[in-house]
Amino acid sequence: MKTVYVDGKFLPWDKAVIPVDDLAVLRGYAVCDIIKTIGGHPYCLDAHIDRLLSSAEKVGLTPVWTKAEIKKIVFEVLEKNAPMDEANIRILVTGGSSPDFFSPADNPRLIVLVTDIPALPAQWYTKGVKVITFVQQRSIADAKATNYIPAVLALKKAKAQGAVEALYMTPDKMVLEGTTSNLFALVDGTLVTPEKGVLKGITRKTVLALGEKLFPVSEQDLSLDTLLSASELFITGTNKGIVPVIQVDDHIIGTGMPGPGTRALMSAMADQVGRSCNSPSVI
Incomplete structure (x- = not known):
């Protein structure tokens, strides 16, 4: 079973959850990025994380993780899911739990998961x-x-x-x-x-x-x-x-x-x- 990183923890896929009061659930308030691996290595990882952090800034989210910390988590998730064929790495920064179910409270969540890359028709x-x-x-x-x-x-x-x-x-x-x-x-x-x-x-x-x-x-x-x-x-x-x-x-x-x-x-x-x-x- 695949391992997912959610809010500071590495969890089995079927145990990976976020609270229902997270603004990603309530309001669709979150940003994401997707990276593919080539030869087992994330392709253009720095550029994708830069865009993730830029997206967060543009929608008013304040990530609490550095670029280096996110990269480290990505490699840890890949390692915990090895061996597998080429993968998609999905990174999400959610709006976090909100006391009034609308306003951000500067408590975003980070999610990193890997999935198989779908085969596209030749x-x-x-x-x-x-x-x-x-x-x-x-x-x-x-x-x-x-x-x-x-x-x-x-x-x-x-x-x-x-x-x-x-x-x-x-x-x-x-x-x-x-x-x-x-x-x-x-x-x-x-x-x-x-x-x-x-x-x-x-x-x-x-x-x-x-x-x-x-x-x-x-x-x-x-x-x-x-x-x-x-x-x-x-x-x-x-x-x-x-x-x-x-x-x-x-x-x-x-x-x-x-x-x-x-x-x-x-x-x-x-x-x-x-x-x-x-x-x-x-x-």
Whole structure:
């Protein structure tokens, strides 16, 4: 049985609980981050913890743990769950117990758990996927909060239409990001990704760095019309990596197959991950 870290204790999975007066339960007031292991080592751990702490600050949570302390707990949880195949590491900072069931009392809780990484269909990468658009924006775009009700509703609609992701879009049709992914487009040979109003993923940062070696790169607003006229699209995420998009709503993108630019970036990403596997000290 897996071991979970909850509020200062390492507990069996079925004993890992938090009080019902925690604001994460009562109000959905918490932040989170997810890290995958590569070769058994957390990939980009520092960047993920930095984002976790930044998210907490942006929503008004005051973590009482240092970055070094969180890293130590992550490695302890991995050790206590060994041996296991590659894993997702989920870290949450909750709002803590509240005397009036609404206001934070500066007593956040830290939760760290590991789960197996779900296998994604190989055809996503060889044939591409369909996504839909969904009018929605994050309330605090650059904070990874646990309030995923809009995402759940958007993904439910996407699945009903045979799509794997929903792209958030403003009422004036500026496309932002996916529910759990960032968005990239190749527009007239330039790699474009939205800059404002999005949660800037760790994989997004990696793709931008890799993309600069292959194309002109621009972080800018991206209208639906520009998106639909792009020669190639793809989404990125911690578990997804780079996933080619060949259809948005009822519109076919480019040739309807993963394009050469997307495939080149997928290859560059695979090379970087391979180097990380061989040099865990750089992760």
